[in-house]
Amino acid sequence: MSLTSTVESEINIAEKAVIKNRLFKSAMSEQLADKHNAPTEELIKLYEAWAKGGTGLLVTGNVMLGRDALGEPRNVVLDQSSDLSLFKRWAVAGTQNNTHLWMQLNHPGKQVPSFLSKEPVAPSAVPLGNGLESGFKCPRALTEAEILNIISQFAWASGKAKECGFTGVQIHSAHGYLVNQFLSPHHNRRDDQWGGSLENRMRFLLEIYRAIRATVGDDFAVAVKLNSADFQKGGFDEGDSIEVIKALQSEGIDLIEISGGNYENPSMVGEGASESTLKREAYFLDYAEKAQQLMSVPLVVTGGFRSAAAMNSAIASGAADMIGIARPLALDPDLGNKLTASDKHAIKLPTLSTGIKALDAMVMLDITWYEHQLERIGKGKSPKPNLSEWISVLKTFGSLGSLAFQKRRV
Template sequence: MGPLSRPLSLANGHGIKNRLFKSAMSEQLGDRQHNPTPELARLYRTWAEGGIGVSVTGNVMVDRTALGEPKNVVLDRDSDLGAFRRWALAGKAAEGQIWMQLNHPGKQIPAMLCKTPLAPSAIPLGRGLEKSFNPPAAMTEAQIQSAIQAFATAAELAKQTGFDGVQIHGAHGYLVSQFLSPRHNQRDDDWGGSADKRMRFVLAVFRAIRERVGADYPVGIKLNSADFMKDGFSENESMAVVEALAEAGIDLIEISGGTYESPAMMSAGKRASTLKREAYFLDYAEQVRQRVKVPLVVTGGFRSAAGMSEALESGAVDMVGLARPMSLLPDLPKRVMAEPDFVLTMANPSTGFKALDKMGMLSITWYEFQLERMGQGKAPKPGLSAWGALLATFGRLGVYAFRQRRA
């Protein structure tokens, strides 16, 4: 049995059949009431049958008044729990697991969806994003407590409807990430100021979830290694948060990095040595491994069975995170476990016009189109042109297609 095929046991005794982890991607397959559609269930059944150990859903919003994108799924007391049960059941096919990613966008809400979003501090997004995202209002104590309980309620409902675990989205500049960042959290109360106070929100969210779901239910987090901005969340601060979460009892940590102001989670701008090694955040994971024993996942950059196996054998990570490759090869887990020499080549779709690519958000929408095809029971279409993806996005999202809908 190779390293990719070995089962993993979490500290709470929860077992995972192999070391392959589908990281969250934006599916945009919620219905008008923000419930999961049959297409979502079919998509996750396809991935489960492809051999994945754990599938993490695209971010499910915990507050229907705070959407990150127009067709987000929301889980709260007003949701259609039957639709969530069908989604969870599909994700369990072939002994796979499905974990729900829980998120609140904070101020990363497109202007078309919210006039005044909430955030730790009344600081707008920068680097050009302020043109499409309205300035936020600083959250009151009551609003902070409400957001914490919204995460806890969603986690409770995720367990009730059959999801195998939950993941807190604490990366990429969303609300949890905003509280951790000295750039975005400039409060002078108990929720901001020092690094210790800035991490209070994520710890409060975790503890509220744990109180609702119990000690034996898996609760993980996706956390930035850093924001990669001069005045943002740093590596040293991130490691301190990891240690605090490990002490509090977190079950699994997925490592990412960057925000939509500084998108380090994308391949653009990566050093040649990083791209050759494949895993974008493996250096950070190696440092974290010296501090905590919590299972770690690194997502970003993996393209070969050899690169994935080497990351596991290094001891720095316990699972390999895969995202965009799974939108093209839903049976990628089976392939990399069976073929040690497997290599996937991926091209970046482009119309040839950078402004049009950016306006159509091709780096996201091209892959969303592939997810939609799988949700319809069709095979992915790797040869889809960038122009075809733009037309498909317009047909699916209408007036929202060419408005910036994501930070």
């Protein structure tokens, strides 16, 4: 679908959103909500910095639909108890400099750490595996009434996002969260209209989209983040993903972002990536090239991009219409301006380790270190690429206390 060949090119999303360049800030966990799960000054300032930094489209980190369904302790929640004035300020900050700001909406399903939920829910009562059993409880299967209520929560939150000034929403249907759990034949073993065949397994996602569209109207951008595959035996695979893309396009989806993996197999952070994949920088570019054969809406490829050269190559080849970047923006909020100014620009991310693998895993160093960079930006400080891993570990223990020893996420 790409008509131009560089990240600085403008793109029109379904005549609903003209994005000034092809740079798409993919969702990251900010962990910057307050104790009431409301947006904080730090979160608002973080998005102001990114908006001024030149990235065309910013997607928020997880905004959860209810306080009883958190994926992490300091997720933002948008529900009937929320102070909408804070969300309006967030939207104003993130739409400066002709920037678009889309709210990512999510329900964690069973990917809820044990200390946050006594009874997580999922399509079926199938526990997480691959060593996660000790940190995550076996879920209870949702009733149909609960499924319908969650669909209505997605729609309600989307309407409020539009009301508050966000310029689009994204349904998180990847990385093993609830919508992805419904899509997976491994996690979804239902025998009613919500499980079994792929047609039934994708029903939850399609009904969420239909409910959102009915709420926000035809002039508001609605996107989906979708796994190319779960990379899990018996799980959601590439063939399934292609069929879901076809269905979403038939329904009128405006944009699809491609990623992959889940807590049990975190391919979205490059785990298990081949040498040839790493050379191309993009983790899911091979799949994107297949998907583009049938795409009629813009496709975003997220994961691994570090240089303007690789980004421009992906766009020029037609594999990607927009380039999803996340962690690089935690180290340089002005990265968008630099990438659009020079096709030679690149950023290198550090290899993080305390030297103690068990400790790195315990505090989820590959995530918490970047969250500490986001916190610095939110406080008006510059990121610190040489931030000691040990300081990050101590900050994690200090902020979470005993919770730091619990599995929060991958």
